[in-house]
Amino acid sequence: MRAKGLAIVAVLFLPSLAAAQGTLTGTVRDASGGVLPGVTVEAASDALIERVRTAVTDGTGQWRIVDLRPGVYGLTFTLAGFSTVRRDGVELTGTQTLTIPIELRVGAIEETITVTGETPVVDVQNVRREVVLEAAVIAAIPATRAVGALLNATPGLFVGDAGLALSPTMTNFFARSSTINSGFVAGEGRYAVNGFPVTAARSGGFSSYVYDTPNAEEVAIAVGGGLGESDVGGPVMNIIPKSGGNVFRGDAFLNLAGDWSRGENLDDKIRTLNPNLRQTPGIIQSYDTSVSYGGPIKRDRLWFFGSYRDLSTQTAMEGIFANANTGDASRWDWVGSPIEARLVQDRMMAIGRLTGQFGQHRVRVNSEYQHRCEGTPLRVETNGCHNRGTNWIGLGNNTGQQMSPEATSTAARGYFDVPFYVNQGTWTMTASSKLLLEAGYNAFRYQPIFGQPPPDGITDLISATEQSNTINPATGLPYAPVANYRYRSVESWGPAQASTDDVVASASYVTGAHSAKIGYQYRRLDILDKDVANQPQLGYRFNRGVPNAVSYYLPDFGRRTVTQQHGIYIQDSWTRGTMTLQGALRYDVASSFAPPELNGTTNTSWLNPNPINIE
Numbered sequence: 001m002r003a004k005g006l007a008i009v010a011v012l013f014l015p016s017l018a019a020a021q022g023t024l025t026g027t028v029r030d031a032s033g034g035v036l037p038g039v040t041v042e043a044a045s046d047a048l049i050e051r052v053r054t055a056v057t058d059g060t061g062q063w064r065i066v067d068l069r070p071g072v073y074g075l076t077f078t079l080a081g082f083s084t085v086r087r088d089g090v091e092l093t094g095t096q097t098l099t100i101p102i103e104l105r106v107g108a109i110e111e112t113i114t115v116t117g118e119t120p121v122v123d124v125q126n127v128r129r130e131v132v133l134e135a136a137v138i139a140a141i142p143a144t145r146a147v148g149a150l151l152n153a154t155p156g157l158f159v160g161d162a163g164l165a166l167s168p169t170m171t172n173f174f175a176r177s178s179t180i181n182s183g184f185v186a187g188e189g190r191y192a193v194n195g196f197p198v199t200a201a202r203s204g205g206f207s208s209y210v211y212d213t214p215n216a217e218e219v220a221i222a223v224g225g226g227l228g229e230s231d232v233g234g235p236v237m238n239i240i241p242k243s244g245g246n247v248f249r250g251d252a253f254l255n256l257a258g259d260w261s262r263g264e265n266l267d268d269k270i271r272t273l274n275p276n277l278r279q280t281p282g283i284i285q286s287y288d289t290s291v292s293y294g295g296p297i298k299r300d301r302l303w304f305f306g307s308y309r310d311l312s313t314q315t316a317m318e319g320i321f322a323n324a325n326t327g328d329a330s331r332w333d334w335v336g337s338p339i340e341a342r343l344v345q346d347r348m349m350a351i352g353r354l355t356g357q358f359g360q361h362r363v364r365v366n367s368e369y370q371h372r373c374e375g376t377p378l379r380v381e382t383n384g385c386h387n388r389g390t391n392w393i394g395l396g397n398n399t400g401q402q403m404s405p406e407a408t409s410t411a412a413r414g415y416f417d418v419p420f421y422v423n424q425g426t427w428t429m430t431a432s433s434k435l436l437l438e439a440g441y442n443a444f445r446y447q448p449i450f451g452q453p454p455p456d457g458i459t460d461l462i463s464a465t466e467q468s469n470t471i472n473p474a475t476g477l478p479y480a481p482v483a484n485y486r487y488r489s490v491e492s493w494g495p496a497q498a499s500t501d502d503v504v505a506s507a508s509y510v511t512g513a514h515s516a517k518i519g520y521q522y523r524r525l526d527i528l529d530k531d532v533a534n535q536p537q538l539g540y541r542f543n544r545g546v547p548n549a550v551s552y553y554l555p556d557f558g559r560r561t562v563t564q565q566h567g568i569y570i571q572d573s574w575t576r577g578t579m580t581l582q583g584a585l586r587y588d589v590a591s592s593f594a595p596p597e598l599n600g601t602t603n604t605s606w607l608n609p610n611p612i613n614i615e
Contacts, residue, residue: 021195022092025064025125025512025575026100028057028077035061036104039079046245047071050357051300055433055510062512062575067428067436068092070134070218070240075100083107086114094132094220097125125573125580131155133219135242145214145288147171147191147237156223157189157235166283167313167345168210175223175235188234194366195238196424196442201498201527201563205234209420209446210347210370214253215292215307217242228569228584229519241366242294243355244303250293257286279316279340286313294353302356309349312386317341317413320396323487326378326406329461333472333545334404334480334487341396341405343413346373346386360430368422375415375454378406382456385417395454401465404487406458414451414493421445434510442502448527450494459534461489467543479544491539492553498527513575521567528560528598537607554612555605560598565590 028039039057047069057063075087082104092098098120105113131154143149148163148171160172173189190197190205193212200207213219222236230236262282271277287310294305322339325331348371356363373385376394380387388394395405397413408414426440453459464487466480480487506519533553541549571584599614 021066022068022070022095023064023066023097023515024068024073024075024090024092024100025062025097026102027061027512028063028079028102028104029061030082031103031105035059036079036082037061039063039077039104041065042076042078043068043073044076045069045071045073046247047073049300049303049355049362053430055512058512060513060576064510064512064515066508066510066515067438070094070132075102077102077104079104081106083111083113086112088114088116089119091119093134093218094130095222096130096132099125125575129156129223131221131223133221135217138213138216138219144168147211147213150213150219151189151221151237154221154223157221166286166315167311168347169345170206170208172206173235173237188232190232190234190236192236192238193422194241194364194424194426196440196502196504197500197523198422198442198444199500200446200448201500201525201561202448205232205236207444207446208372208448209422209444210349211237211239212241212307212309212349212351212368213239214290214309215242215305215351216240227571227573227582228586229517229521229571231521231523231565231567231586231588241351241353242292242305243353243364244294244296244305246296246299246303248293248295250291252291253289255286255288257283259284274319277318279318281316281318284314284316284342287311300357302354304355305351305353307349307351310347312344312346314345314394315343317343317396317398319481320398320402320405321481322393323404323406325488326404327458332464332488332540332542333475334464334466334485335475335477336481338391340392341398342392342394343396344373344375344386344394347371348373362428362430364424364426366422366424368420370420372416372418372420375408375413377454377456378458379456382454384415384455402482402485404485407463407486407488407490409451409453409457409490409493411450411494415454415457416449416452418447418449419445420447436508436510437506438508439505440503442500444500446498448496448498450496452493452495453490458489460536461534462536463491463534463539464488465539465541466545467541467548470544472545479542489534491551492531492533494529494531496527496529498525500525515573516571518570519568521565521569523565523567525563526560528558530556530558532556537605552607554601554608555603557601557612558598559594561592561594563590563592 024043028036030036037057037059041055041063042052043065044052053065055063055065070093073090077085085102085104141149146168151157151159151173152163157173162169162171191211199205217240220238266280290309292307297304320341322337324335324337351368354365376386376388377384393405395408397403397408397410423443429437466485468479469483472479501524503522508517537553539551540547567588569586573582596615600612602611
């Protein structure tokens with residue numbers, strides 16, 4: 001199965017996936033207003049590992065320095081026969097282009113004039129609409145330390161309900177202008193780290209990976225505008241991580257919450273209306289702790305940065321509690337127990353980064369590991385990535401089809417014990433003051449599973465779904481807490497493996513008036529989904545204890561898809577006086593195929609005596 005598509009785009013207004021590469025530019029004139037070619041311009045900042053970047057004004061008196069990290073810059077302008085001029089305190093954020101006009105006057109060679117002034121806040125050379133949140137703003141926002149909180153603070157975006165979650169979780173977003181098509185483009189918003197998309201091989205532009213916003217130097221959210229570097233038309237959140245510096249610096253964070261931090265309005269009147277409601281929504285127990293440290297291995301040559309974060313949130317799963325008949329093969333009915341259910345979400349993150357400058361070559365390496373732990377075993381004596389309590393269990397589903405803890409295996413409420421890996425490497429070569437070469441590779445490995453049985457999960461019994469929650473006259477108890485309630489065992493679950501690989505390469509030729517760039521982008525998405533059934537391969541349905549339907553399941557069934565995309569683009573920006581013209585051409589080729597050996601099933605069972613192959 002194979003599909004191909006291609007497109008040629010000439011324009012112009014697409015969000016860019018480039019890393020946070022700001023630009024400083026301007027025109028140098030003499031006292032009479034005439035332009036001055038040949039002026040040496042130096043941009044110095046602690047944000048640059050090489051400390052100084054250099055350009056020379058062209059025949060129009062214009063200069064331009066690209067590929068600048070966010071930070072505060074000092075500019076120095078020198079030309080023989082003229083006084084040296086220095087401009088301090090120029091703050092650059094995101095991918096903005098700041099225009100700094102300078103005037104040189106005839107003077108002694110040793111004379112230096114320092115110019116002070118506010119940093120321009122308006123980018124007059126780009127149509128990109130971008131919201132930039134700096135580290136201090138990110139730390140000050142009174143919300144969970146997650147991307148959803150930052151997206152909700154960004155005008156012009158529509159953020160999914162998960163953006164208000166009590167702990168970091170998978171969050172989709174898109175531009176409000178596309179609301180009319182929201183059923184189709186709800187995943188168009190894309191996340192990127194250092195300019196590389198870190199997204200699922202399905203689900204559009206997001207994943208269940210927790211993006212490291214607490215250790216971000218800044219977050220740039222492009223809502224609209226840009227050139228040909230992007231293959232998508234939706235908004236992009238680009239996270240620029242901290243990478244160390246010439247000063248040793250670190251920080252630590254601890255946040256705690258508990259049952260004492262939430263309200264309680266559950267009284268006898270409410271219990272009478274809903275006897276199954278034993279607890280109210282909200283945090284029962286939560287902590288978020290992190291530590292980070294970075295500095296120089298060799299000053300102005302090699303920097304390091306490392307961080308560790310551990311977080312856990314337990315919230316009430318109102319309306320769900322354990323089945324007293326759990327594990328009893330002789331019982332087909334559901335009987336409630338005093339064991340309450342909780343949603344347990346843990347995440348551990350370890351990150352290491354190196355930045356090095358070797359002559360004209362700059363190298364960055366970023367490696368991230370995460371461990372996702374959600375849910376608990378069914379029994380207290382069973383060890384899991386998070387153990388259960390004596391009076392509560394970390395399983396159960398009270399959304400969609402509601403499930404008893406022993407039958408739970410869903411995308412958001414099941415048991416998870418899986419790793420994530422992100423590894424990035426970038427190379428930049430400043431071949432001259434006009435030529436910049438860049439290349440990079442990004443690898444994202446993860447398991448986007450739809451739940452899995454816990455270590456002591458029940459998979460050898462036939463699952464049961466009760467349609468009625470009326471009172472059983474024989475016992476005086478409801479047949480189930482709610483209608484269509486699943487219990488007794490896990491019916492099926494969805495293990496999966498996925499990987500995304502990105503390769504980029506580009507060359508930029510920059511003069512004062514022109515900034516041309518040509519680049520190549522390659523992306524490969526590989527995902528294998530499987531459906532695995534319980535051992536009996538059966539599920540029964542009851543209505544008031546009377547069986548009325550049976551479901552049959554294959555032992556397992558696989559679906560693997562590989563998608564590849566190649567993109568080539570060329571773009572240019574030309575400035576003449578106060579007018580800037582921008583344009584781009586982009587060519588994309590996309591293809592996908594499904595390998596026959598990993599689609600279908602090689603296993604046999606009483607339902608399929610022969611393997612099922614898809615060709």
